[in-house]
Amino acid sequence: MDEFDNNEIGRLLRLKKYEQPPPGYFENFLHEFHRRQRDELLRQPLWRIALGRAQDFMMSLNVARMASYPVAATAVLLCAAVISLKIYQTTPAPNVARLSPAVPAQQAAEGGWSLAAPVSTRFTVSQPRTHLSTHRAATPPRYVLDSMPVSYESSLRF
Amino acid sequence: MDQPRIDEDQQLVARTQDGDAGAFDQLVVKYTPRLYGLVYNMTSNHEDTNDLLQDIFSKAYKSIRGFRGKSSFYTWVHSIAVNMTLNFLKKRGRRFHLSLDDVDASIQNDKEFLEVTQTSSPVREADLSELQLRLNEAMMKLSDEHRAVVTMFHIQGMPHAEISKILKVSEGTVRSRLFYANRQLQNYLDEFRKNPVT
Numbered sequence: 078m079d080e081f082d083n084n085e086i087g088r089l090l091r092l093k094k095y096e097q098p099p100p101g102y103f104e105n106f107l108h109e110f111h112r113r114q115r116d117e118l119l120r121q122p123l124w125r126i127a128l129g130r131a132q133d134f135m136m137s138l139n140v141a142r143m144a145s146y147p148v149a150a151t152a153v154l155l156c157a158a159v160i161s162l163k164i165y166q167t168t169p170a171p172n173v174a175r176l177s178p179a180v181p182a183q184q185a186a187e188g189g190w191s192l193a194a195p196v197s198t199r200f201t202v203s204q205p206r207t208h209l210s211t212h213r214a215a216t217p218p219r220y221v222l223d224s225m226p227v228s229y230e231s232s233l234r235f
Numbered sequence: 236m237d238q239p240r241i242d243e244d245q246q247l248v249a250r251t252q253d254g255d256a257g258a259f260d261q262l263v264v265k266y267t268p269r270l271y272g273l274v275y276n277m278t279s280n281h282e283d284t285n286d287l288l289q290d291i292f293s294k295a296y297k298s299i300r301g302f303r304g305k306s307s308f309y310t311w312v313h314s315i316a317v318n319m320t321l322n323f324l325k326k327r328g329r330r331f332h333l334s335l336d337d338v339d340a341s342i343q344n345d346k347e348f349l350e351v352t353q354t355s356s357p358v359r360e361a362d363l364s365e366l367q368l369r370l371n372e373a374m375m376k377l378s379d380e381h382r383a384v385v386t387m388f389h390i391q392g393m394p395h396a397e398i399s400k401i402l403k404v405s406e407g408t409v410r411s412r413l414f415y416a417n418r419q420l421q422n423y424l425d426e427f428r429k430n431p432v433t
Binding site: 082083086087089090091093094096098099102103106107109110113114117133 | 254260263264267268271272275276281284285288289292293296366367370385389390391392417420421424
């Protein structure tokens with residue numbers, strides 16, 4: 078019989094179990110395994126080590142067994158209690174009007190409104206001064222005619 | 236015969252799960268030679284085998300807390316080894332070089348070796364180391380999945396059912412892969428016999 082048949086191939090392949098690594102390989106394997114584990118541990122970031130330890134701790138508590146319906150219900154009630162406490166404890170923000178300076182800070186810094194400085198040069202430029210918003214901007218406009226009070230009664234002259 | 240071994244493994248696994256690293260060391264020592272044979276015959280390279288074995292045991296150690304004992308530790312660790320090796324082979328592609336391990340001297344006393352070399356077979360015509368090289372080459376010509384089946388069945392002596400559990404395929408698939416792989420190996424070795432390279 079000159080050809081390889083199935084049995085012969087099987088036999089040949091079984092002989093491959095005699096192919097062995099260099100002598101002492103298996104004896105050193107465990108040592109090498111420990112060394113690699115230590116190296117790997119040193120290379121890990123701190124957060125991962127902490128996470129691993131937390132996981133180990135949780136596993137040691139056997140969380141899966143603890144996770145029953147009563148425990149879950151208690152956890153939900155606890156969360157609800159904490160959240161409701163937070164909601165009712167929040168005090169409303171004090172409704173106090175903010176004092177705004179009568180003179181805008183920018184103008185005061187420029188020294189534009191001091192009595193000593195000439196005012197005319199400041200307001201001749203016809204540009205919209207939108208940034209000059211004082212507390213008056215929010216109030217409805219008042220009309221004063223030449224600083225004289227308006228009255229329909231005849232002036233009393235004697 | 237298997238029962239005490241499985242019980243012993245279960246105890247070692249339980250101790251490891253309780254944090255006894257020494258118990259895992261015992262499992263490593265016990266399964267290293269067997270897993271070495273599996274990975275080496277799938278990669279045909281000693282350095283790759285060494286790196287892979289380290290990674291396999293490292294992964295097994297990290298995930299042993301999730302091992303619930305639905306299968307034996309033996310099947311579980313073999314599944315990790317086969318999957319990791321197949322992934323590695325996919326990444327490695329065709330870039331590899333054979334690095335043959337030495338044949339153990341005890342082969343001379345093996346019944347199968349004597350049968351193979353003493354009967355009138357083509358094996359007699361070839362030098363054993365040459366044949367070893369050719370066989371490894373032939374193995375590397377198989378697809379990764381076929382090589383895995385051949386390694387587990389012929390070299391490791393696992394039954395079809397065990398292989399199907401490890402590979403998570405049906406027994407029929409295991410048998411058909413084995414049949415196809417045997418035919419391919421046969422063709423390759425016949426070619427070598429007809430045209431031996433001197």
